[in-house]
Amino acid sequence: RVDVTVRISGFFRDSFPNIINLLNKITQTVASLPETSEVNFLAAEVQREQKLWEQQGLDHEAAQQRASYRVFGSKPGAYGAGIQGLIEAQNWQSDEDLARAYLNWSSYAYDGTGQGFAAPESFQRRLRQLQIVLHNQDNREHDLLDSDDYYQFQGGMTAAVRSLTGKNPEVYFGDNSQPNNPKVRKLTEEIARVYRSRVINPKWIKGVMRHGYKGAFEMAATVDYLFAYDATANCVADHMYEGVAQAYIFDQQVQQFVQTKNPWALRDMSERLLEAHQRGLWQNVSQQIIEDLKAIANQAEGVIEEI
DSSP: OOOOOEEOOHHHHHHOHHHHHHHHHHHHHHHTSOOOTTTOHHHHHHHHHHHHHHHTTOOHHHHHHHHTOOEEESOTTOOSOSOHHHHHHTOOOSHHHHHHHHHHHHOEEEOSSSOEEEOHHHHHHHHHHOOEEEEEEOOSSSOTTSOHHHIIIIIHHHHHHHHHHSSOOEEEEEEOSSTTSOEEEEHHHHHHHHIIIIITOHHHHHHHGGGHHHHHHHHHHHHHHHHHHHHHHOOOOHHHHHHHIIIIIISHHHHHHHHHHOHHHHHHHHHHHHHHHHTTSSOSOOHHHHHHHHHHHHHHHHHHHHO
């Protein structure tokens, strides 16, 4: 009888309307069970919120419907969570900026009718109640630092909860790649696993170096997503930033490869790591490393200008 709020993607909305309908039926069925609040948290919350909406002037049926909203997504026809543009452009100052973008993009309720309804107050009520943010992944073809989608959706929700409540929720990763043996880990543990197994793995670095400019781009994208996950979910340790700097930038062979094949990637990685320090995400770092990163960023910029 756990009260669960689901944030669906635009792809999920378009592809699985039957599942959205099923999720809503489950919510409505459990919420209507004649059980005590000690047993049925969902029913208790729906009843409490229904009374609040009725006090604000909604009739009984409309108040019940709004109190039952548990599936939210982006505006019909829209995709994403609205955070990538802010991260790319460095156009944010605080949790509130990231949370505002996430809320603006995610506050549409889907009740199984095939339509989305703007419901920002309902979505914010749900987030204020959240104690746990969970993202499930059903395959091992990708990891959390392979795409901006992971940090936008999970990190965005985490930042929104933190902004609304003043504290970080518990954040978990559900590994369902083996359906008969699912495992749930804290997000910090999963980020550490990805960092050790791929991000600074010499075999992976050697592998992407076979792909020229695209390999260098993948390295830069990994740095971006590591930074963005930390900005939204506060889940990256200082040693990971330094490890990436040593593996991608200060290693002479790798640096020469990126400089030759994609100097934009070398500049962007250096600047992103400097941004992590400037924003207080990467705190325990020597001034020498900071100066070296600045020098390499300037050097790469010079190469770009020559090109």
